[in-house]
Amino acid sequence: MAALFRGSRNLLKRWNKNVDLALVSSRSMASKTQVGFVGLGNMGNPMAKNLLKHGYPIIATDVFPESCKELQELGAQILDSPADVADKADRIITMLPSSPNVVDVYTGPNGILKKVKKGSLLIDSSTIDPSVSKEMAAAAEKMGAVFMDAPVSGGVGAASSGNLTFMVGGAEEEFTAAKELLSCMGANVVYCGQVGTGQSAKICNNMLLAIGMIGTAETMNLGIRLGLDPKLLAKILNMSSGRCWSSDTYNPVPGVMEGVPSGNNYQGGFGTTLMAKDLGLAQNTATNTKTPVPLGSLAHQIYRMMCARGYAGKDFSSVFQFLREEEGQ
Amino acid sequence: MAALFRGSRNLLKRWNKNVDLALVSSRSMASKTQVGFVGLGNMGNPMAKNLLKHGYPIIATDVFPESCKELQELGAQILDSPADVADKADRIITMLPSSPNVVDVYTGPNGILKKVKKGSLLIDSSTIDPSVSKEMAAAAEKMGAVFMDAPVSGGVGAASSGNLTFMVGGAEEEFTAAKELLSCMGANVVYCGQVGTGQSAKICNNMLLAIGMIGTAETMNLGIRLGLDPKLLAKILNMSSGRCWSSDTYNPVPGVMEGVPSGNNYQGGFGTTLMAKDLGLAQNTATNTKTPVPLGSLAHQIYRMMCARGYAGKDFSSVFQFLREEEGQ
């Protein structure tokens, strides 16, 4: 019922926009028809699997053919290019490493927009510059398609268990259609506003996360040097105004918490390189909007220095290790 | 019973230290005998009142005689100097603005240590450099007295309602005696370790608090400029890894939360000057222990610049206002 109703709402909207009616209704009313998926990396792979589990036939592609094998064995159809996917599916999800990949997958010579069907819904879950999301949305609109940005919070584990959080930007009347798919892959699907705001929300969160993590690391380190027991200090912070996610859920000091990367030599988790990348995006958007972000900017520099000092592959909480060494050791 | 037991534990400890036995037992067994209080400012005044309410006779002093009036009317005895207080009371609480005041009140010509009784318990609730706490403890020990540092978390409101948190450093065997008094003034009394660790915990918390607050302010500002609704952004951060006390309990953006200084033009709360002072203490301890605190250091500089730009008297969450202005406005 809801799908039908949404269908008719879309119908009215499309009418006003003079978009081909038949195509739109065909997309929106056939909710378990095939879904395209471009980008089957560490994140994309488990995300696509969760769509399969929910009964959606998958048509996928990736630049590395070997990435497609597992999904193919599970029944997904593998095609050669994003353009081919767009030729078959009118709902497509993309999950790519960075802005240039997104630009290429959408607007490149074999890109989605080369063969996109009118009325298609294109959802990009990559974390990229919001201004690129806006460009892709404009390019899609010219082809009669709808582009939404829907970056995720949560790592490979959350992708596998279907517990990602999606932050979604784009036309509000398309949100229900997007949510139908995204809720197969995530526990939370939050509408953030116009195109690009999903990215903006993601970038803002990760900037504050980085600040909180470095702040927690240097605070714990200072407390330890001043003679405080690290577990006790964490307990005090967590019942006080210094509390943050990095102190109470993901503490960077080995031995303070169980089940976090600090307890496992900073293996796994969210890599320093990825954090540096997200902070670069935050810095770019701040520079473009002339917004002062003094701590975010310094956090960016610190993660950049860490990448240069051999921490690129470690979890981002390894900033504690980066800062803690005693002089002369 | 508990007091008696504690008394006998102390008795044994004192015996080993060859301290006069009679004096110690006289202090610890007479738990509702008079308590000295030095420093009746915005914080000290309501703290002393809470001790009065709990039935402790108060003997107090302050450099500003007018600060003593209210307490005198409530029945406290007012004396001329800390030395005079120490002559009458063997349990004394001090609540002073900064390190030099503490040094003067304890070791100055009319200071507590001039007339302190053997076995006295001296509790300093000022926020000062932990190295000064250690100096005071050493000086007190020479006179046969016990010094503990017990700085507070919580402002004037918490002081009035008896809901402060005390972070206590000093000999563990004296903690019960200290807690007896401190629990009249606070909801939480946490033992942190040897002398100075109370200060260290306080300073660590406030450094991380400052980092979280500035980080929240710049993140919210960036998100708003990127087109996000501030309430929505706060909601997203608070369900994600960017969450911290400053985002979920004390949000610095006007209109996001009720009952916080950002909703009242940054009146009340915890002043920028006080935060700058605490960050100065954090910086000093970090410099002395050769601990890198890059974000804490920059936070210090930002609050210092704010003091110079007219924000000294505003709540420390006004850093949002400091950062948000549009160019040319």
Add this chain to the structure above:
Amino acid sequence: MAALFRGSRNLLKRWNKNVDLALVSSRSMASKTQVGFVGLGNMGNPMAKNLLKHGYPIIATDVFPESCKELQELGAQILDSPADVADKADRIITMLPSSPNVVDVYTGPNGILKKVKKGSLLIDSSTIDPSVSKEMAAAAEKMGAVFMDAPVSGGVGAASSGNLTFMVGGAEEEFTAAKELLSCMGANVVYCGQVGTGQSAKICNNMLLAIGMIGTAETMNLGIRLGLDPKLLAKILNMSSGRCWSSDTYNPVPGVMEGVPSGNNYQGGFGTTLMAKDLGLAQNTATNTKTPVPLGSLAHQIYRMMCARGYAGKDFSSVFQFLREEEGQ
């Protein structure tokens, strides 16, 4: 003779590139034929005048027609668009505020490249992102034209007196041709390397300049508060290892030097907004190349905060004023 020789060198180069020979030689051998000029703002206007003085007929355009009046009265021919200029002149200089303007002037619907002649020499003296310079060079090359970046050091005064420094990036064999024109407007013309390196050199210099200026301001301020006479402190720094251009040539403390903006309430000079813009470019290039620039990044944030606090229009040495205020004043 030199021009002829250069012409024949170019000839060989062009031959290899299969470019139309006749056009190239016609451009390079007729050195006092007309020169196009796009962008007659505060800088472009005196620069174009200096070309006129050196006997070059000028064909110019600007989005603001009134900017063209003065030059027109001096004999320049004013056209409607950059495309029209490119239709008449095969050597064109552009001087524009920022990257989007450059993109528009070169590649827009009425842009230079719409009507550029084969073999034309296009010199952009705007300060922009080096990656945009590279894009423009690639676009020009497709049209058979040569693009060079040649940003300037020096302000309106140096532009008027012909004392600018040009930092030039582009094909080395074109440098002599570029220098012929640029040396009419500047005292120094430095070849920096391939396209974009002129911008890179400019950006690097201004980043270090900003760091040196803020560093000088905070050092002078600290010294003054510690009781040092500012003139004496400047003298000591300038004979020691703290010496830099901002301390010895452009001191930010009023009264230390004559003839600099600090002596004139920070009027004139190089505006804080412009410095913030250049630091934004430095930040962007650093982020893109994953280069840590901790002080450059913080300098950017400080100038950004200054813009937000009312310093946008003052000389960038006003950072001394921004930092110096006493608490409570």
Add this chain to the structure above:
Amino acid sequence: MAALFRGSRNLLKRWNKNVDLALVSSRSMASKTQVGFVGLGNMGNPMAKNLLKHGYPIIATDVFPESCKELQELGAQILDSPADVADKADRIITMLPSSPNVVDVYTGPNGILKKVKKGSLLIDSSTIDPSVSKEMAAAAEKMGAVFMDAPVSGGVGAASSGNLTFMVGGAEEEFTAAKELLSCMGANVVYCGQVGTGQSAKICNNMLLAIGMIGTAETMNLGIRLGLDPKLLAKILNMSSGRCWSSDTYNPVPGVMEGVPSGNNYQGGFGTTLMAKDLGLAQNTATNTKTPVPLGSLAHQIYRMMCARGYAGKDFSSVFQFLREEEGQ
């Protein structure tokens, strides 16, 4: 003649201060009588030798007796303690590692002030907190002696060749007497103002030096990554407004200059640990005077991090190496 004249000036001054006249004139008129020297480390040793070369008999001491051997062989008299030195010499120079050493050497149980003669001139060339210099001066004044701070600029090489720069704080009327000795060890002796201002000038210079060095390192690194030749970039900076001592005299990039530590794997020169120490002093004085020093503060943190990452013993220009590594290397 000059010495006599100065003697009579001092005479008048002392008269006004009611200080014992005979003692003063005996000190000041016998200029080649013995000079005390406390602290014969890497710096103190060559400094004392230069005094010997100029004909001053030396009475010296050091906590490490082996440090005294070389000087003893050259004819110096070695005593057991600073107090013993003060008992024999009325002009004493001290050169010690840090504030606590200075406090101990002056006010400790075997300190100078235990046996100092009235009218003695005590010159401390250590680099310490100016507030400690003031304390020492006050303590010396109580004993009828004069204390001046005279920290040096220049390393072991300058100490050996007698080319140090002395920045002198203290009573102006004593400056000539101090200069008589200091000019045997240094090429420049600059009077800075009241006690402590020598330290202040030294600290200010080194803070700006650190800022300039890190700024130069990150600027050069950025330029290199943007494709500029390092020698060319240095040349451009040095003829432009980015110029500073670190770019034109002590460039941190290997291969740009001869005869600097960057050309010798950052051996020798001014160690990162020492720079971190001086920046700690700058931070302390800034915190105490509530002066914002954002770049100085970040420079401090960066040198602190370098100490923790294995750069403690390298020249401070190794910050270029610290920042330059490519990701993944």
